Structures are given as C-alpha cells and as structure tokens.
Amino acid sequence: xxxxxxxxxxxxxxxxxxxxxxxxxxxxxxxxxxxxxxxxxxxxxxxxxxxxxxxxxxxxxxxxxxxxxxxxxxxxxxxxxxxxxxxxxxxxxxxxxxxxxxxxxxxxxxxxxxxxxxxxxxxxxxxxxxxxxxxxxxxxxxxxxxxxxxxxxxxxxxxxxxxxxxxxxxxxxxxxxxxxxxxxxxxxxxxxxxxxxxxxxxxxxxxxxxxxxxxxxxxxxxxxxxxxxxxxxxxxxxxxxxxxxxxxxxxxxxxxxxxxxxxxxxxxxxxxxxxxxxxxxxxxxxxxxxxxxxxxxxxxxxxxxxxxxxxxxxxxxxxxxxxxxxxxxxxxxxxxxxxxxxxxxxxxxxxxxxxxxxxxxxxxxxxxxxxxxxxxxxxxxxxxxxxxxxxxxxxxxxxxxx
Amino acid sequence: xxxxxxxxxxxxxxxxxxxxxxxxxxxxxxxxxxxxxxxxxxxxxxxxxxxxxxxxxxxxxxxxxxxxxxxxxxxxxxxxxxxxxxxxxxxxxxxxxxxxxxxxxxxxxxxxxxxxxxxxxxxxxxxxxxxxxxxxxxxxxxxxxxxxxxxxxxxxxxxxxxxxxxxxxxxxxxxxxxxxxxxxxxxxxxxxxxxxxxxxxxxxxxxxxxxxxxxxxxxxxxxxxxxxxxxxxxxxxxxxxxxxxxxxxxxxxxxxxxxxxxxxxxxxxxxxxxxxxxxxxxxxxxxxxxxxxxxxxxxxxxxxxxxxxxxxxxxxxxxxxxxxxxxxxxxxxxxxxxxxxxxxxxxxxxxxxxxxxxxxxxxxxxxxxxxxxxxxxxxxx
Numbered sequence: 001x002x003x004x005x006x007x008x009x010x011x012x013x014x015x016x017x018x019x020x021x022x023x024x025x026x027x028x029x030x031x032x033x034x035x036x037x038x039x040x041x042x043x044x045x046x047x048x049x050x051x052x053x054x055x056x057x058x059x060x061x062x063x064x065x066x067x068x069x070x071x072x073x074x075x076x077x078x079x080x081x082x083x084x085x086x087x088x089x090x091x092x093x094x095x096x097x098x099x100x101x102x103x104x105x106x107x108x109x110x111x112x113x114x115x116x117x118x119x120x121x122x123x124x125x126x127x128x129x130x131x132x133x134x135x136x137x138x139x140x141x142x143x144x145x146x147x148x149x150x151x152x153x154x155x156x157x158x159x160x161x162x163x164x165x166x167x168x169x170x171x172x173x174x175x176x177x178x179x180x181x182x183x184x185x186x187x188x189x190x191x192x193x194x195x196x197x198x199x200x201x202x203x204x205x206x207x208x209x210x211x212x213x214x215x216x217x218x219x220x221x222x223x224x225x226x227x228x229x230x231x232x233x234x235x236x237x238x239x240x241x242x243x244x245x246x247x248x249x250x251x252x253x254x255x256x257x258x259x260x261x262x263x264x265x266x267x268x269x270x271x272x273x274x275x276x277x278x279x280x281x282x283x284x285x286x287x288x289x290x291x292x293x294x295x296x297x298x299x300x301x302x303x304x305x306x307x308x309x310x311x312x313x314x315x316x317x318x319x320x321x322x323x324x325x326x327x328x329x330x331x332x333x334x335x336x337x338x339x340x341x342x343x344x345x346x347x348x349x350x351x352x353x354x355x356x357x358x359x360x361x362x363x364x365x366x367x368x369x370x371x372x373x374x375x376x377x378x379x380x381x382x383x384x385x386x387x388x389x390x391x392x393x394x395x396x397x398x399x400x401x402x
Numbered sequence: 403x404x405x406x407x408x409x410x411x412x413x414x415x416x417x418x419x420x421x422x423x424x425x426x427x428x429x430x431x432x433x434x435x436x437x438x439x440x441x442x443x444x445x446x447x448x449x450x451x452x453x454x455x456x457x458x459x460x461x462x463x464x465x466x467x468x469x470x471x472x473x474x475x476x477x478x479x480x481x482x483x484x485x486x487x488x489x490x491x492x493x494x495x496x497x498x499x500x501x502x503x504x505x506x507x508x509x510x511x512x513x514x515x516x517x518x519x520x521x522x523x524x525x526x527x528x529x530x531x532x533x534x535x536x537x538x539x540x541x542x543x544x545x546x547x548x549x550x551x552x553x554x555x556x557x558x559x560x561x562x563x564x565x566x567x568x569x570x571x572x573x574x575x576x577x578x579x580x581x582x583x584x585x586x587x588x589x590x591x592x593x594x595x596x597x598x599x600x601x602x603x604x605x606x607x608x609x610x611x612x613x614x615x616x617x618x619x620x621x622x623x624x625x626x627x628x629x630x631x632x633x634x635x636x637x638x639x640x641x642x643x644x645x646x647x648x649x650x651x652x653x654x655x656x657x658x659x660x661x662x663x664x665x666x667x668x669x670x671x672x673x674x675x676x677x678x679x680x681x682x683x684x685x686x687x688x689x690x691x692x693x694x695x696x697x698x699x700x701x702x703x704x705x706x707x708x709x710x711x712x713x714x715x716x717x718x719x720x721x722x723x724x725x726x727x728x729x730x731x732x733x734x735x736x737x738x739x740x741x742x743x744x745x746x747x748x749x750x751x752x753x754x755x756x757x758x759x760x761x762x763x764x765x766x767x768x769x770x771x772x773x774x775x776x777x778x779x780x781x782x783x
Contacts, residue, residue: 216710217782255780345706350782 001058002078006156006163007051007067010074010173025204026072026176027051029238033070036394037063047158048114064169066395069236071201072179073171077154079163084118086125089164090132093153096166097140104150107133107142113157125155175204177238181285182206183316184275187242189225189344192290192319194233194336195327199318200288201236208240208282209233210275212247213388214347222344227390227398229339234392242398244388245274250379251347258368260353264298265360267348269307269369274380276313281384286314292327293320297356306360310369404717404762408602409549409579409695409753415604418649422606425641433638434627443640450647457654458596458613459587467612467630468643472578472599473500474623475612478634479574479595480504480543482620487512491541494518494526495738496551501543501576517738518544524553524686524739526560536567546580550751551686551739552695554584558591565592572618578602578610582653583694584661594618598650600642604756605649609642653756660756664693667754667763671696678771685741696752699741703777705750711773717766720751 007030015022027044030051034042038055045052053059059078067076080095082088097103109130111122120128130144133153142151156163183200185207187193197207211226223244230242251267258266275287291299308315319327331337389402405413414422431439433447451466469475481504485491493505495517509515516539519527526544542564547554561573573593580586581596582603588596595614601607614620614633626635653660668688675682675698683699691697700708705721712719733746741749752766 216714217707219706219710252780260781350707351780 001060002080003055003058004079004081004163005051005053005055005059005064005067006077006079006165007053008074008077008171009049009051010072010171011175012049012072022072022176022179025179026070029070029177030067030073032238032394033066034059034063037066050156050158052163066235068169068171070177071172071174071204071236072176074173075171076169077163077165078167079156079165081161081163084115084157084160084162086120086128086162089129089155089162090136092164093129093133093166094137096153096164097137100166103140103142105141105143106145106149107151107153108144108146108149109133109153109155111155111157115157115159118157122157125157129153129155172202172236174202177201177204177236178206180204182208182282183286183288184279184282184284185209185288186271186275186290187211187226187229188290188346189222189229189340189342190290191324191327191331191337191340192292192295193288194229194290194340195322195330195334196288196290196318197233198236198330198334198336200316201233205288206240207233207237207288208278208284209242209392210278211242211244212271212274212347213244214248214251214350215246217248217251217347217350218345221342222346225339225342225344229336230390230392231396231398232334232336232339234398235394235396237392238394240392241401242390242392243278243384244390245383246386246388247271247274247383248347250383251351253379254376255351257372259364261355261357262360262365262368263351263353264348264356265303265307265365266368267351268298268303269310270376270380272307272311272313272315273376274383276311277377277380277384279313286316287311288316288318290319291317292322292324295324297358300358302359303357306362306365310366404766406717406719406752406754406758406762406766408755408758409552409751410720411601411607412604412755413757414601414606414645415649415652417652418605418645421648422641422645425644429640429644433640434629443638447638447640447643450643454611454647454650455613457651458581459589460613461589463616464588464613465616465631467614467633468638469610469612469630469634470608470636472576472597472602472610474634475597475599475610476500476543476574476576477504478612478620478623479572479597479614480508480541481623482633483541483572484619484621485513485540488514488538489540490514490516490538491543492516492518492539493543494520494545494555496520496524496548496553496735497543497545498549498576498578501545505543514538520738520740522740523690524548524551525690526555528556528560528563531560532563536564536571539564539568539571541572541574543574543576545576545578546586547577547584547692547695548739549579550695550735551697552579552691552753553686553739554580554690554692557593561592579692579695582650582657582660583692585657588613600646600649603649603653605646606642609639609646611646656756661693663756664754664758667758667760668693668696670760670763671752671767675767675771678767679774681774683745685739685745694754696754698750698752699745699748700750700774701745701748703774703782704747706747707777707782708750708770708773711777712766712770715769715773717769720753721749 043054080092109126111125113122154165183205185197187209209230234240391399433443505515519530521527574595575593576597578599581598599610622633624635709721732743736746
C-alpha cells in the first residue's frame with residue numbers, strides 16, 4: 001500500500017486573488033474524505049498546485065476511489081518520494097515494477113518540474129530516466145513507446161522531493177465543493193436528474209436534493225430508488241440533505257382544479273414553486289432540474305418558458321442540450337444507470353392526460369396561477385413543513401432526521 | 403386498524419401468548435439434556451406430537467417434525483427425497499415459492515418438473531392430469547388451499563386416483579392455508595407428508611411442522627445433534643412448540659364456528675361490495691374457495707394504488723401484483739389461475755381470521771368504495 005498520495009488540482013490556474021480560498025475549500029474536502037476512509041490523521045502539505053497526503057497505515061483503494069469523486073481534483077497518484085537526486089529514482093521504479101502482477105511491455109517517462117532551480121529540465125530528466133530503465137532494469141524487457149505506452153512513469157520534481165508514480169486515477173475535475181453556491185436539486189427516479197446533479201457537482205455546487213413523493217399514488221419502491229440515488233450522488237458532496245415532500249394529496253388537489261390537458265404542466269409549475277420556497281427557507285441560490293429541451297411534452301420550449309415566467313427563482317438546466325444517449329452514457333459512468341432503470345411508478349404519468357398541452361394558452365395558465373397563488377402557496381408551505389429529511393454523509397450513508 | 407391480511411400472518415392468540423411467556427420463563431432447559439428437566443420437556447413435546455396427530459385424525463404411521471417455518475418443511479421434502487436426474491415431479495405453477503423455487507432448483511440437476519394444468523375456474527384440470535401414467539413421477543407437491551386465490555384443490559380425489567396408478571409416488575401437501583380453516587381428515591387420505599405453520603393460525607412465528615409418514619426416507623438439510631429423528635438437528639424450541647400447539651388446538655376446536663362466521667362475512671362482502679362498487683369482479687366462486695380468502699378485481703384502478711389508499715385509512719390488505727405498475731410482466735400465478743392478463747395489476751386479496759368482525763367488513767366496504775369512486779373521478783390510470 002502506498003503511504004503517499006500526490007493530488008493534483010484542476011482549474012486552480014484559472015483563479016487569481018481568490019486562489020487561497022479555493023485551495024482551502026478543496027483541502028478541507030480532501031482532508032474530510034481521507035480522515036473518514038483512513039480513520040487516522042492525514043498530514044497534507046501544499047506544494048504548488050498539488051496536495052501531498054501522507055498516511056501511516058497506507059492509503060486504501062477505497063479512499064483513493066472516494067477521492068476521485070471530490071470535485072475540483074484533476075488526478076490522484078499513489079507515489080513514492082526520493083530526494084532531489086536522479087540516481088535514486090531507478091530503485092523505486094524497480095520496486096514499482098516488481099510489485100505488478102503483470103509487467104507491461106512498453107513504457108514512457110513523463111516529467112513535470114515545478115522546481116525551476118533543479119539543474120535539468122523535464123525533457124532531459126525523462127530521457128535520462130528512460131535510458132536508466134532500459135539499462136539497469138533490462139530484466140523487465142521493456143521497450144519505449146511514446147505514443148501508446150502500457151506504462152507511464154510519472155515524475156514530479158518539486159522543491160524538496162521527486163515523486164514517482166506509475167498509476168494515475170483521474171478526478172472529476174471542475175471546481176471545489178461549496179464554492180459555487182447552494183442549489184436545490186429536483187430528483188425523480190429517471191436517468192436525467194441524477195446526471196444533471198452530477199454535472200453541477202463538478203461545478204462546485206453544494207446541493208440539497210428534493211423529491212416529490214406522490215404517496216399513496218406511488219409506493220415505497222420509488223422512495224427506495226431515490227435513497228439509492230442520493231447515496232451515490234451524496235458521495236460527491238461533503239454532507240448533503242434530501243427533502244422528501246409528501247405530494248400525493250397536493251397533486252390530487254391540482255388534478256381536481258386544472259383542465260386535464262394542463263395537468264402535467266401544472267405539476268411542474270408547482271414543483272418548481274415548492275423548490276423555490278425551499279430555496280428561500282434554506283437561503284439557497286438556485287434550482288437544478290434535469291430538463292432536456294423537447295424530450296417530453298412538458299419540456300417544449302413553450303412549456304419551459306411559461307413555467308420559468310412563473311418561478312421566482314433561477315432554474316439551472318445543465319442537460320438542456322443533451323441527447324438521451326449522452327445522458328445515459330454519463331449515468332453509466334457515475335453508476336446511477338442501473339438504479340434509474342429499476343421500474344417505478346410515476347405519479348405524473350398516472351394523472352397524465354391523453355393529449356397534454358404543447359403550446360399553453362398563457363392567458364388561461366397565468367390567470368389560473370395568479371388566482372390560486374395564495375391558496376397553493378399556503379398548501380405548499382404545509383407540504384414543506386411535513387417533509388421527511390434525510391442526511392447523507394460523505395460516504396453516501398443515509399440517516400433519516402425527520 | 404382493520405387487518406384483512408390473515409393469509410399472510412395472523413395476530414397471536416391470547417392462549418398462545420400465555421403459554422409462550424410462561425414456557426419461555428420456565429422451560430429453559432435443553433430438551434435433549436439427560437437430566438430430569440430435559441427429559442420432562444422431551445416427554446411434553448412428544449405428547450404434543452401425539453395430540454397434533456390425533457387432531458388431524460391420524461392414529462399411527464406418521465411423525466411430527468418441528469421445523470422453523472413452512473418454507474423449511476416444504477424444502478425438507480422436495481430437496482430431501484431421493485429424486486434423481488431423469489425423475490419427474492409434479493407441481494402447480496400457482497403454488498407458493500417455497501414449493502416452486504426448490505423444484506426449479508431440482509430442474510437444474512436434470513429433474514423433470516411437470517406443471518399441473520388448471521381449468522377455467524382455476525381448479526386442477528383432472529382430465530389433463532390423468533392423461534398421464536404416473537410411472538416415472540416421484541413426487542407431487544401441492545397446496546391444499548391456494549394462498550392467493552383461496553382455491554380448495556381436489557386433493558382427496560386426485561391423490562386416490564394417482565395412487566391407483568403409482569403407489570410409490572410421494573404426495574406432499576402444503577396445508578398452511580387449510581389446516582384449522584377447512585375440514586381435513588388425514589385418516590382417509592393417502593398423503594405422505596403435510597406442512598402446517600404456526601403463525602398462520604394464531605401462533606408465534608419461527609415454528610412449523612412437517613407431518614410425514616414414518617417410512618419416508620428424507621435427507622436432512624441441517625446436520626448436528628440428531629434431533630427430530632435425525633431429520634432436523636437443532637435444539638428444540640420448546641416454548642415455541644407449546645405456543646404453536648395452543649394456537650393449533652384452539653383453531654381445530656373452533657374450526658366449525660370460524661367457518662360459519664367467515665362464510666357469512668364472505669357472503670356479506672360478495673353481496674354488498676358490488677352495490678357500492680359495481681365494477682368489482684370476484685373471479686372465483688365461493689363454492690370452490692376457502693371462506694377466509696377472497697380475491698377481488700377492480701378493473702379501473704391498479705391494486706397497489708387502492709391498497710395504499712386503504713393503508714392511509716389503516717386498513718391493511720395484500721396485493722400480489724408486480725411491485726410496480728410499470729413492470730408489465732404477467733403474474734405467473736394469475737395466468738395459471740386463468741385471470742386475464744389485463745387484470746393482473748388489479749387483483750386484491752382480502753383474507754380474514756377469527757377476529758374479523760362484521761363492523762370491520764362494513765367499514766372496509768364503505769372506505770374502498772369511496773376511494774374507488776374518488777380515484778375514478780380524477781381519472782387516475
């Protein structure tokens with residue numbers, strides 16, 4: 001097991017004066033993840049755009065996989081360190097190779113040098129170490145391939161050490177957690193909303209998940225799906241919450257009062273209204289939905305526009321221009337795919353009219369909303385008061401608070 | 403609360419609770435111990451075995467094997483008989499998973515599992531059945547009363563005819579939904595083994611019995627101290643056995659009274675529910691089903707939605723349709739009971755017990771009719 005991790009940070013170079021604040025945010029997240037998974041104190045040193053983490057016990061695979069989910073990280077490299085002496089590198093490479101179950105056939109050396117006082121430049125170092133590997137480690141019968149090597153020996157020359165790594169775990173990149181606002185994320189059991197949530201994780205948003213639970217029209221199986229999904233999505237956050245709103249009675253109430261072809265649009269409007277109320281209660285900044293333009297009838301430009309006109313909050317729709325296949329591909333990568341495919345009841349479909357409205361009549365819809373504003377806002381506040389609240393820990397474990 | 407899911411499990415009877423509490427405190431010894439405490443318990447348990455056989459009308463030739471559940475009892479027979487590759491066994495596709503799943507397991511070992519056919523009323527199609535010669539069949543495993551529809555299958559008749567063809571075929575009957583509910587007299591029946599369960603008749607969970615002919619060879623699934631004639635090693639759960647017997651004997655004693663009461667309640671539902679909810683369908687007639695189970699179909703509303711709305715009123719019933727209305731697979735049991743596939747998501751099972759009252763049934767009829775009307779009104783699909 002490796003006792004040293006070199007963690008590289010993404011997009012930090014974009015930052016100017018606010019760089020220390022971003023560095024602090026990401027360091028806090030890394031510390032929290034590693035302390036949780038390693039169950040020990042992890043000293044972390046800043047070295048330029050990198051964090052050097054050391055563990056007495058050695059880092060577990062589980063901890064490294066968890067770091068891959070920390071927004072803002074470019075990559076994680078389990079590494080070995082030597083003094084600033086090129087001759088010391090070769091023994092470490094030997095150790096690396098001897099511990100591999102299958103020795104690769106081709107390799108190349110890539111060097112990054114932040115220590116500009118080091119007497120050799122990156123190209124020279126790479127060439128020299130490549131040469132040493134061929135000569136001193138000939139027992140491995142490696143050959144150089146600079147285009148498609150099976151093994152990349154990565155060297156990082158810093159002020160005090162040279163770090164040697166042969167394996168790189170890519171991070172999800174983007175911005176550190178909790179540096180881009182707090183968003184209310186609307187989740188359903190489908191493919192889209194978890195992917196939308198993931199994309200905004202990359203942009204450093206803190207998220208509170210919101211699920212509209214239309215019990216008794218739908219059963220516990222939908223809530224179980226949502227809990228599984230937030231268990232995955234929550235691992236990209238550093239502690240998050242899920243609000244489960246009892247929405248069945250409210251949907252029934254709407255159904256009794258709106259024209260049948262406006263039902264789905266109306267559910268949408270009041271779901272966003274509820275999200276906006278929760279946003280105000282939690283002093284959050286905006287709402288995320290998994291909307292995709294024209295995917296279903298309630299996502300026509302006319303329907304999205306009229307609902308936006310009535311929603312007193314900013315609505316972010318990271319998937320608006322995505323194709324379904326692109327969304328499904330991401331869902332596979334983030335492991336929400338297999339949960340999203342579990343069949344579930346959908347209350348909106350249950351109430352759905354045969355021909356939902358595609359080009360809503362603004363006069364009817366806006367006047368309906370206006371006339372009923374006070375009544376439905378009151379009801380939605382009651383629904384919010386009755387919400388079930390779940391805490392999601394850094395490792396995705398869920399605990400019901402209310 | 404109105405509980406109408408007795409076929410799933412029943413409240414524990416007072417007599418059983420008393421026995422369980424007393425025995426848990428006092429009968430702590432191991433019945434297999436060689437000292438007086440152990441011997442006393444063994445004697446008491448053996449006496450109970452005898453009494454159970456008597457209540458079932460059996461004089462000699464059978465044993466009572468205590469196990470942890472009816473599922474275990476069914477497994478012990480199906481997996482414990484010496485059934486080999488190439489042998490045939492017969493089961494009903496309408497049956498409980500504790501019969502079907504171990505049978506399908508045998509299929510993987512090369513055993514032929516033949517399915518009984520059911521006729522238009524859901525009963526066993528005897529014409530189809532007796533087209534067979536029964537020469538290769540090693541086992542017929544069947545529930546006496548179907549747990550979902552309440553069908554009382556023609557066990558007595560079928561067993562006699564099959565045994566005329568093949569005396570050595572093992573007939574195993576799962577009596578979980580039958581014993582204590584309908585009249586069964588094992589004396590005249592030629593069945594080889596019978597499963598009964600404690601918690602379906604007001605006893606505690608965790609105890610059941612396999613009544614099996616003495617000359618039947620079974621391979622045990624649990625090995626150890628050799629309890630239960632070496633068929634099921636484990637320390638005997640004396641308090642559970644005593645409580646089970648308390649419930650069992652009460653159920654047998656009050657069977658006629660119970661039957662009359664439930665027959666009346668079933669009549670009441672079948673007569674009055676359609677008055678308030680005209681679309682309801684009772685797919686099987688009262689004459690061929692046990693009084694305690696009533697299957698109902700509401701063609702316009704999915705059963706899980708109805709069940710959850712009733713649950714909100716603290717009325718509890720079961721649905722065995724798929725867990726999700728988006729899961730459009732047909733239900734195997736319903737298909738073989740000849741329920742049209744368009745109704746598979748609209749089936750509700752109501753099951754009653756000795757504590758069910760007319761008042762509860764009236765409330766149920768009133769509430770389900772209101773909910774049904776309401777849901778139809780808003781056009782829920």
